[in-house]
Amino acid sequence: MSAHILKLKVNGREYQALVSANHTLAQVLRENLGLTGTKQGCQVGDCGSCTVLLDGEPVNSCLVLGVQAESREVLTIEGLAEGNKLHPLQDSFVRAGAIQCGFCSPGMILSAKALLERKPSPGLDDIRQGLAGNLCRCTGYQKIVEAVMQASHRMSGEASS
Amino acid sequence: MLLPSFTYHRPGGLAEALAMLDGFGGQAKLLAGGTDLLVNMKHGKQAPAQLIDLDGLAELKASGSRGDALELGAGLKAAAIAGGLGGAAPQALAQGAGALGSPQVRNRASLGGNLVTARPAADMCVPLLALGARVALVSPAGERQVDLPEFFLGPGLTALHPSEVLTRVLLAKPRPGEGSGYGKLGLRKALEIPLVNVAAWLALEADGKTIKEARVALGAAAPTPMLSPGAAKALAGATAGDDAFAAAAFAAAADARPIDDHRGSAEYRRDMVAALTKRCLGQALAQARGN
Numbered sequence: 001m002s003a004h005i006l007k008l009k010v011n012g013r014e015y016q017a018l019v020s021a022n023h024t025l026a027q028v029l030r031e032n033l034g035l036t037g038t039k040q041g042c043q044v045g046d047c048g049s050c051t052v053l054l055d056g057e058p059v060n061s062c063l064v065l066g067v068q069a070e071s072r073e074v075l076t077i078e079g080l081a082e083g084n085k086l087h088p089l090q091d092s093f094v095r096a097g098a099i100q101c102g103f104c105s106p107g108m109i110l111s112a113k114a115l116l117e118r119k120p121s122p123g124l125d126d127i128r129q130g131l132a133g134n135l136c137r138c139t140g141y142q143k144i145v146e147a148v149m150q151a152s153h154r155m156s157g158e159a160s161s
Numbered sequence: 162m163l164l165p166s167f168t169y170h171r172p173g174g175l176a177e178a179l180a181m182l183d184g185f186g187g188q189a190k191l192l193a194g195g196t197d198l199l200v201n202m203k204h205g206k207q208a209p210a211q212l213i214d215l216d217g218l219a220e221l222k223a224s225g226s227r228g229d230a231l232e233l234g235a236g237l238k239a240a241a242i243a244g245g246l247g248g249a250a251p252q253a254l255a256q257g258a259g260a261l262g263s264p265q266v267r268n269r270a271s272l273g274g275n276l277v278t279a280r281p282a283a284d285m286c287v288p289l290l291a292l293g294a295r296v297a298l299v300s301p302a303g304e305r306q307v308d309l310p311e312f313f314l315g316p317g318l319t320a321l322h323p324s325e326v327l328t329r330v331l332l333a334k335p336r337p338g339e340g341s342g343y344g345k346l347g348l349r350k351a352l353e354i355p356l357v358n359v360a361a362w363l364a365l366e367a368d369g370k371t372i373k374e375a376r377v378a379l380g381a382a383a384p385t386p387m388l389s390p391g392a393a394k395a396l397a398g399a400t401a402g403d404d405a406f407a408a409a410a411f412a413a414a415a416d417a418r419p420i421d422d423h424r425g426s427a428e429y430r431r432d433m434v435a436a437l438t439k440r441c442l443g444q445a446l447a448q449a450r451g452n
């Protein structure tokens with residue numbers, strides 16, 4: 001067993017932590033850094049509830065070792081809002097009724113954020129494919145897709161105004 | 162679900178990784194994207210004492226051409242390959258990489274990991290077999306190159322020695338008059354190991370009609386991804402089109418040795434091998450004519 005001093009940037013802030021090699025990034029975020037917005041469901045890559053952005057790309061943090069995030073940048077759901085102002089995606093999820101129990105929401109919103117960065121005006125199929133790695137047991141997905149669509153309109157509106 | 166304990170190593174380059182692998186003599190496992198290995202470790206199927214992380218090695222992430230050959234680094238991620246590698250990735254391989262898992266899995270899953278895991282229907286293995294790929298295996302003793310039909314020995318079993326790293330995949334550079342295609346059938350559209358998958362590659366003669374050479378690869382049809390000798394024979398010298406493709410589909414279904422399980426019967430899988438074979442050959446032909 002080995003332990004490592006891990007340095008990484010999470011939500012724009014530098015962190016340093018002493019972590020065991022066998023702790024996943026999800027564990028490090030939740031247990032060492034206290035960022036419990038990242039959820040752990042299946043723990044084996046199937047559900048996407050642990051999705052975070054690693055250098056901008058969505059990954060399942062249950063299948064990344066904490067030590068593999070050395071010197072890299074992580075964005076979790078806690079990094080989206082600016083003070084009290086929700087990110088347009090968070091706000092659209094609330095308004096569209098895309099959040100029921102909320103367990104899938106952090107992962108869904110981060111997958112959606114990565115999608116909108118790549119494709120600011122996605123079609124319905126793009127959204128479904130972008131969210132294909134995130135399961136929701138509550139909403140039936142329709143309202144989630146609508147929320148991402150609304151957010152994309154609002155964000156491109158903001159960008160052009 | 163916790164990971165068993167192990168010691169983690171981050172080599173600075175391939176040479177160091179090889180020396181570590183050699184030094185630990187069978188105690189160590191290579192870690193790439195971890196989407197197979199970490200899952201197996203969580204399920205208690207594997208418990209290596211040492212993990213050697215290849216994920217950061219830039220040497221394994223390069224792609225480029227050397228003469229007539231296209232070389233793809235084993236560390237390339239499925240997401241990058243699905244994106245086409247700036248037009249360099251053959252169509253069937255890009256399609257296979259794009260059908261693998263989910264966006265999150267594709268951002269981690271590597272080409273080398275997919276080949277070494279060697280599932281009978283792995284999404285990058287089947288296209289690479291149709292494309293006639295070889296792999297470069299490097300150990301402290303040097304490099305050897307192995308054709309994929311000799312590399313896949315069984316489910317999860319390959320010709321890779323414990324002291325070797327798979328560094329590159331070697332392919333012939335796509336030429337005009339050639340094309341490839343991939344098709345996958347699962348019970349759902351994402352996060353699914355295929356029920357059946359097929360890849361096809363063909364090269365046309367200068368007349369643009371006659372098939373010079375073709376390969377059809379089948380997944381989930383045997384313990385390893387396999388080439389269909391019958392389909393290759395039915396296609397060589399034939400006029401490209403529905404008749405030849407129907408004959409190849411029939412031959413591919415006859416070559417397939419699928420299993421019966423809770424996900425689908427052998428008979429259904431065989432029918433789907435035929436249907437996907439026709440579809441992939443159609444895609445390959447369209448690409449060959451468009452080039």
Ligand SMILES: Cc1cc2nc3c(=O)[nH]c(=O)nc-3n(C[C@H](O)[C@H](O)[C@H](O)COP(=O)(O)OP(=O)(O)OC[C@H]3O[C@@H](n4cnc5c(N)ncnc54)[C@H](O)[C@@H]3O)c2cc1C
Nearest residue numbers: 045193194195196197198262271273274275277283284327
């Ligand atoms: C939720 C989920 C969905 C999935 N869906 C699919 C799917 O649809 N289709 C599919 O084909 N696969 C699927 N997979 C399996 C997996 O993602 C792929 O096989 C992937 O390509 C493995 O690559 P990796 O880099 O993650 O490998 P790792 O897990 O890091 O390694 C796998 C094995 O290969 C060895 N290895 C890795 N790189 C090298 C190298 N360069 N040289 C020598 N040995 C090496 C490792 O030691 C290990 O034994 C899925 C996995 C998950 C978790």
Ligand code: FES
Nearest residue numbers: 041042043048062
């Ligand atoms: S907890 Fe990571 S994918 Fe389910």
Ligand code: FES
Nearest residue numbers: 100104136137138
């Ligand atoms: S809102 Fe409950 S899982 Fe999606």
